[in-house]
Amino acid sequence: MSTLRLTMAQALVRYLSVQYTEVDGQKLPLFAGVFAIFGHGNVAGMGEALYQYRATLPTLRAHNEQGMAHAAIAYAKANNRQRMMACTTSIGPGATNMVTAAALAHVNRLPVLLLPGDIFANRTPDPVLQQIECFSDPTISANDCFRPVSRYFDRISRPEQLITSLPVAMQTLVDAENCGPVTLALPQDVQAEAYDYPLSWLAERVHYPRRPPADARELQAALAAIQQAKRPLVIAGGGILYAQATTELKSFVEAHHLPVAETQAGKGSLAWNHPNYVGSIGVTGSSAANQLAQEADLVLAMGTRLQDFTTASRTVFAHPELKLIQLNVAKFDAIKHNALSLIADAKVGLQQLSEGLSGWQANPTWLAQGQSAIAEWNAYYEQVTAAELSTPTRTGLPSDAQVLGAVKRTGQASDIVVCAAGGLPGELHKLWRTDQANGYHLEYGFSCMGYEIAGGLGVKMAQPEREVIVVVGDGSYLMLNSELATSVMLGCKLIVVVLDNRGYGCINRLQQATGSAGFNNLLEHCVAVEAGAPKIDFAAHARALGARAESVVGISELEAALGRARESVQSYVIALDTDPFMTSAGGCWWDVAVPEVSPREQVQAAHQQYVEAKRKQPY
8 A cells, every 4th residue: 555654734734635626517625725823732733734735725824713713614604615714723722712613613504624733642741831731631621622512523642543534524524414613633742743644545535515305205295285385485594505506496486486584594595676585584584574474384494493583482483283394404403393304405305396396386365465565674674774764863873774775775786795793683684685695694693793804704715706895893893803904914805894883782772672771781881981981993993904994974974985995905994883773673572581580670571571472482
């Protein structure tokens, strides 16, 4: 058997460099590159290996480990999980900085390869700098934090272990059902140790997507349920996009006259102006979709795990004899909510359903009801996103909805909007009009503040020909903004709109909705010196990071600034003060526990309302 003597780190990097994927008939590297922040624990072993293979596997320098992992995850999401990136860090804080990103990837079923350095496997110099010592178990290091947030975890304590571990890691990263973060902890001494690796193991490999069909019995049960339905509703989740099944979805709902609602991850599966589209569903949903969900006697959920924001904590579906079908490639998700499981790839599953339903159509009055409801919602959209409101906001400052309207009016159909946490995802889900698939990039499975700018960088790396617009609140911007400098360094232009509502406006609203007083969320409600919290000059800060930037007042100035931003070849930040409240229409109940005992009458009243709402849950 022919072998090649390499260090463990060299073998790992070489193996990654010969992994390929097929995208639209074109063979491309599976890994677009490796984000790296070097320190002790990875600079000698991994650093040297990455330097040797930099021509085939580019190494990119970031400014924050969590940020670079967010960028890598966003890159994979923007590529429908067909291409991805790896991230390597030092031991200790460099590694643990990525744990939040690993959790985000795990929740959202997104692939990223995490390669944190680890302490010495031989333990000779223990305890080393940054080592976490477990008093009862010397095998535990800081990297064990990755275990619960990784789909696959291994610690490579001998160089030959790569031969069996890396293929499993690849299978996890590329498999639609098992997809998620993979962590390979790399002890720094083992990275530098050599082994004679088989050349056959280092040979080029192309990974093709598997598209499992539905089981015949599950398919027949689903077809029978659909054909008996009087008011069926389709919910499009992120699985539609990942399976590249938007064409099949469009053909399916057109042929069978089915209304389509969308989750956060599935937004853009159908264009906003398609006649079968009824808007977003759930806590952040449109009135149209939620109205139909209340009346539907059958729900066909595709590529979604139906988390609580989608189901309004299990209250959005109100029909007493509702039947739920879960079309999902992942068995773990397909069985949720006591559903009829239809375990299959979304593209193949839709094709099978279409063939089985040939000639069948839902009652046309049902779709007409949805079209009437979405027409009313579209009229509401025009009102709340207008540059001038008939009824000003409470503060007189622009609302989030007005800002989104300005971004949309000055944009193009190919734009990609990026956001993550706070109040903006709710307004975007309800109000953003997505024209093209993958034009809406929201991280709302983990709702992670700080994802926005780093995620925008990853999206731009994946879709360099499209304008990427990051909308972010002041709270998230302050949490993690360093990859703005990385975007400038890499020439990945972003347009970033910072909405400064002077605090955590979203949680302030939730706090007061549960009867509590405004406390520790808006800056005016926080402990501070007599002069109060500082007014942040976000434009000046962005310029300090190398971006072009300006502050504006009002919607007309924002629209003019957006025009200048589009003409820029460099990342461009626009900051403006906004109102900390949000639109009232749409949405529905969300289960947030309210204290049973409180001296505040408002909390007592909110608890009574909470008890009443809980009665609508099936169990």
